[in-house]
Amino acid sequence: MDLDAVRTFIAAADAGRFQEAAAELAVTQQAVSKRIAALERSLGVRLFTRTPRGAELTIDGQAFLPHARELLRAAERAVASVHTGRRPLRVDMITSRSAASGLMRGFHRAHPEIDLDVVMLFDIETAVAAIRSGAIDASFRAVAMPGRPLPGDIESVRVLDEPLQLLTGPAHALASARSVTVAQLAGHRIWMPGLAPGTEWTAYYDDLAAEFGLTIEATGPNFGSDALLDTIADTPALATFMGGQTRLVWPAGHGLRRIPVTDPTPVYPHSLLWRRDDPHPALAVLRAHLAATAAGHGTPGTWAPEWAIPR
Amino acid sequence: MDLDAVRTFIAAADAGRFQEAAAELAVTQQAVSKRIAALERSLGVRLFTRTPRGAELTIDGQAFLPHARELLRAAERAVASVHTGRRPLRVDMITSRSAASGLMRGFHRAHPEIDLDVVMLFDIETAVAAIRSGAIDASFRAVAMPGRPLPGDIESVRVLDEPLQLLTGPAHALASARSVTVAQLAGHRIWMPGLAPGTEWTAYYDDLAAEFGLTIEATGPNFGSDALLDTIADTPALATFMGGQTRLVWPAGHGLRRIPVTDPTPVYPHSLLWRRDDPHPALAVLRAHLAATAAGHGTPGTWAPEWAIPR
DNA sequence: GTCCGTCCACAACCGGTGGTTGTACCCGTA
DNA sequence: TACGGGTACAACCACCGGTTGTGGACGGAC
Structure with missing residues (x-):
């Protein structure tokens, strides 16, 4: 589980398209595709259904999304705990x-x-x-x-x-x-x-x-x-x-x-x-x-x- | 922020020694040292005071520890949310x-x-x-x-x-x-x-x-x-x-x-x-x-x- | 129907991260 | 003073994860 992949997942879920998420994250569309494919592989489920008009969440993806957000919030709090x-x-x-x-x-x-x-x-x-x-x-x-x-x-x-x-x-x-x-x-x-x-x-x-x-x-x-x-x-x-x-x-x-x-x-x-x-x-x-x-x-x-x- | 590094931090904090943590995680002591050094670098604070008898948490390390545990729990819940x-x-x-x-x-x-x-x-x-x-x-x-x-x-x-x-x-x-x-x-x-x-x-x-x-x-x-x-x-x-x-x-x-x-x-x-x-x-x-x-x-x-x- | 635009996936390439082994250093103890 | 247990640093190398280039699929416009 890579936090960057989770961040990418959230960006893609919000944008509805890998390309837009890639632009937000300042990486290429291919990198987003790879990150999400890796996340899906590590979780063992498909998170998006890819269509020629974008990518939309599967049921598993929908269920995962709030947990992904919470995970990033936890990471943020952890960092803040040592921030001067x-x-x-x-x-x-x-x-x-x-x-x-x-x-x-x-x-x-x-x-x-x-x-x-x-x-x-x-x-x-x-x-x-x-x-x-x-x-x-x-x-x-x-x-x-x-x-x-x-x-x-x-x-x-x-x-x-x-x-x-x-x-x-x-x-x-x-x-x-x-x-x-x-x-x-x-x-x-x-x-x-x-x-x-x-x-x-x-x-x-x-x-x-x-x-x-x-x-x-x-x-x-x-x-x-x-x-x-x-x-x-x-x-x-x-x-x-x-x-x-x-x-x-x-x-x-x-x-x-x-x-x-x-x-x-x-x-x-x-x-x-x-x-x-x-x-x-x-x-x-x-x-x-x-x-x-x-x-x-x-x-x-x-x-x-x-x-x-x-x- | 790498979750593996966080896991390593927790193991080292619990063990009190990098070597023991390394054994638990099935990596070398040097790898643990590097992971924690990288985590400290990314956070900008020192998490352990290294002594010849081990490593003990700094104040920042103590404050970070519960957040690190929560972070891993959040990751676990996220994974469980798509686990059949x-x-x-x-x-x-x-x-x-x-x-x-x-x-x-x-x-x-x-x-x-x-x-x-x-x-x-x-x-x-x-x-x-x-x-x-x-x-x-x-x-x-x-x-x-x-x-x-x-x-x-x-x-x-x-x-x-x-x-x-x-x-x-x-x-x-x-x-x-x-x-x-x-x-x-x-x-x-x-x-x-x-x-x-x-x-x-x-x-x-x-x-x-x-x-x-x-x-x-x-x-x-x-x-x-x-x-x-x-x-x-x-x-x-x-x-x-x-x-x-x-x-x-x-x-x-x-x-x-x-x-x-x-x-x-x-x-x-x-x-x-x-x-x-x-x-x-x-x-x-x-x-x-x-x-x-x-x-x-x-x-x-x-x-x-x-x-x-x-x- | 055909062309074009949009979007994602796959292949090849490459640099850097992160592992390993080997070694130096520090300190308490016998 | 040697020894043992602890950590850090250096060198090396594999592989992860980025890039560019390309292909395929679908929808809309003409």
Whole structure:
């Protein structure tokens, strides 16, 4: 399937004659004939009935036409996604399973006309550099970890606190608890592979562990969340933390338990970061949307690190 | 933009290494390197950062990835649309402005998971041949015109009567009427270019004209509905018929008037036709949907040709 | 009926794209 | 420091896809 052939097909279908399509595309009639013959060969069906007065679509050709147009539109959108001017709004978040993902879904529902691209950068340092360079327009991150104050041209607002939950297998000692207090977690092994030194999310869990005397292990290679959940499900002595708004896509039968944590509830403080002079028109819309719908931070009974910006 | 390059990009992004992608695609690593370099050149951005341990996506690469996947999905759907087995349900209708279009929109809303393709064939004869050959799965047509009884393997059910309206320009004698009776139309010139002899829709208008003594002219070449509407708007002596459910997309200011016709209201009888042994699973769903939502035919005060199948 | 105009397909030719093999370079690790 | 795994660059070559030239089919004008 060659996109040039598809383009040629559309031009010929619209024109009704190969010659006219050839003129539009600035090639010879023979080239159009060859392209369409090649397309027909690759599809295995005849798209036009050739007549001495032009070429008209077969039934298959008629059915194919809207799909061909959609294909070219998709190609155009793909190109636009990396085009510097007027590209989709590009937003970074820590992981697709974070609450920021839900916020962006809500934003998309409210403004389906705004094209979005979501990327996942490594840490706050990378994100800030990307925002300053214009590579991305906004980022959902926890700020500002010690030693990494935000530069003056970066603005931020805390938009959502995501409560953490404990995730255990069915044989874990706390598996049947309706909820657990932070104090109860002391002494239990909490496993979070992939915590990388120097990142803001590791700083968060370090602070959490230090504040309440928890044992958070980052040992072992990170084979991805599937492998993590698999191990958690099978290992009675292990548990892990997970964002309370994560929608787990997990086959039933593994018996994974999600247990709210209280006294206080640790929350992950998501802030929206953006560059003050980013000209992207959709950025203001996103900020207004989040300002209108933001809720649930600074709630009593929750805990976030000292360094999390207050509002 | 080469789809092979896009496929290669996705494979490399998923694998994280060009070599592995090359193995998957059964080409050499050098070929993958060249394809991606060409894609990057054509897009004008770098998609991967090459490291001695593989290649990882840049921010642009991350943003491009979902669009690339969508592009391939679109290509797949396009191919499937002409693939004999498991292609979308293919439905014929007389014109995209007919009431059948509204029925299909409603069906699509009710069953968005069912892929649809709409084609417009010439007349009932072509449609029946296409149904029997399996080229299409169903057709909205007026049946059964004299001399063209439906073959035994074709079933049909009348699904919707579409009331006709009169369309006039602002200077037409009937332009300010809230409604007109059929009797009032006698003596006025009704222009319907494109009426082709031997088709079921021409048979319909012939019957209509004969029954009520109307003057329906089919003279002149058919330059499309835009040209028709343009002429109607500017010519006080001309009017035309139009399906009462047509949503006209017409710039304001032309002053076109749509006037209901009464005593009786001529209705165009749309029946659904299909082949009894068509195995397409979505065909049964469509029939059930239409049976559940069908309404408005056989209403008193309406007129349809004698030959229109009763229910 | 015949000629002409229009339109598409086929043949021959040719240049450039895109594959291959071979090689250089880079970097983490033993 | 050698080694292994990764990517890029160079040279070569086949074939894809363009061009020009030509033939055939059909409709309309005379």
